[in-house]
Amino acid sequence: MALAGLVITLLGAPLLFFSYAEAGEVGVTYGRLGDNLPDPETVSQLLVDNGITMVRLYDADEAVLTALANTGIKVTVMMRNEELAAAAASRSYALQWVQCNVSAYYPDTLISGVAVGNEVFKEAPELNSQLVPAMNNVQLALEELGLADAVKVSTPIAFTALKDTSVPSSARFRDDIAQSVMVPMLQFLQRTGSYLSMNPYPFFAYAEDPQNIQLDYALGNYKPGVRDRNTGLVYHSLLDAMMDATYYAMENLTGSLNVMQATGGGSTPDTQWSENGWGSQGQVKPAKPPRKGSRGLQQAGNGFQPATVANAKAYNNYVINRVLSCKTGTPHRPNADMNIFIFALFNENQKGQGPNDVEQYFGLFYPNMTKVYDFDFRSGNVGL
Numbered sequence: 001m002a003l004a005g006l007v008i009t010l011l012g013a014p015l016l017f018f019s020y021a022e023a024g025e026v027g028v029t030y031g032r033l034g035d036n037l038p039d040p041e042t043v044s045q046l047l048v049d050n051g052i053t054m055v056r057l058y059d060a061d062e063a064v065l066t067a068l069a070n071t072g073i074k075v076t077v078m079m080r081n082e083e084l085a086a087a088a089a090s091r092s093y094a095l096q097w098v099q100c101n102v103s104a105y106y107p108d109t110l111i112s113g114v115a116v117g118n119e120v121f122k123e124a125p126e127l128n129s130q131l132v133p134a135m136n137n138v139q140l141a142l143e144e145l146g147l148a149d150a151v152k153v154s155t156p157i158a159f160t161a162l163k164d165t166s167v168p169s170s171a172r173f174r175d176d177i178a179q180s181v182m183v184p185m186l187q188f189l190q191r192t193g194s195y196l197s198m199n200p201y202p203f204f205a206y207a208e209d210p211q212n213i214q215l216d217y218a219l220g221n222y223k224p225g226v227r228d229r230n231t232g233l234v235y236h237s238l239l240d241a242m243m244d245a246t247y248y249a250m251e252n253l254t255g256s257l258n259v260m261q262a263t264g265g266g267s268t269p270d271t272q273w274s275e276n277g278w279g280s281q282g283q284v285k286p287a288k289p290p291r292k293g294s295r296g297l298q299q300a301g302n303g304f305q306p307a308t309v310a311n312a313k314a315y316n317n318y319v320i321n322r323v324l325s326c327k328t329g330t331p332h333r334p335n336a337d338m339n340i341f342i343f344a345l346f347n348e349n350q351k352g353q354g355p356n357d358v359e360q361y362f363g364l365f366y367p368n369m370t371k372v373y374d375f376d377f378r379s380g381n382v383g384l
Helices: 040-049 062-067 081-089 091-103 125-144 175-192 202-208 215-219 238-257 309-324
Strands: 024-030 054-057 074-079 111-116 152-154 156-158 195-199 270-273 298-300 303-305 338-342
Touching: 024 309, 040 062, 054 338, 074 081, 074 091, 081 091, 081 125, 091 111, 091 125, 111 125, 125 152, 125 175, 152 175, 152 195, 175 195, 175 238, 195 238, 202 215, 202 238, 215 309, 238 270, 309 338
Parallel strands: 024 054, 024 338, 054 074, 074 111, 111 152, 156 195, 195 270, 270 338
Antiparallel strands: 298 303
């Protein structure tokens, strides 16, 4: 996950109504950075029992992929950043990786995506120039094995890859990656029928700047709204603003460089929201002090605490309910779907730095498999 680096100025505005989207699906990320987590077979049954139909992994572990066989759960496997350079340099390496980590399990395990690296621009920028070549070689391997129609290739991108996001319509990809990486990546995604994978975190945006972002806006229910000064569109949800910032960044890039024949944004690649969630406890210090009288905060040392069970329940159920009710459009893309992964399945005690790091407390479940708070992936009808 990555800090959002997004500041919004709040202005009163009337409600904006838009039509429902066609479809969407909500899944979870399944990380295993914990020494007290249940075994993969038990986790697989937990997913089935809770109606979770999509899972994103942070590797391609044999035990996990075997446990997910014959469940009907869509699985995204990941090529680790450490493997990316070899995949970029060698088609045979990419082919062997796909044979061992995808075709060896498919179709019993319903692998539907390969994430090539994870937040490379943030975590391993020295690999920026090798990212698209690695994606290309993985795609060629899938084509050689007859899996290209079933399995899509993408790469999860931290929201910090964008700049000027305070006004969604002004958003751009950062100058250091826009032409050199994002142009060929968008061409690749468009050519292969894949999707741009982004990791938006209203939680971290709010935690970084509670002075200028209302808690209700970050949680998805800010009635006055925030107006985009360029378009006049009104946002009641920070997640919507972050999603539209992504759409505009693609359109602004493809339009200005004629990468694709973009007409009204309709010909840019689809987008998948590959990581997104809210911590239920733990400390994160804001870049600025919270506004006086802010709701939903608890003091924690010299910082403040946006990570509470109540806030996490409100936010993640807001996401689940939107997808299940097909209310997934945004002000700029009213007919957009929303395929989104909630981070994360479990609280993981080996993440972050120290026992009170908020990174350890994003789970929907405790390691003993009891829910941290109530949610429902089948109906979404959970009282907030």
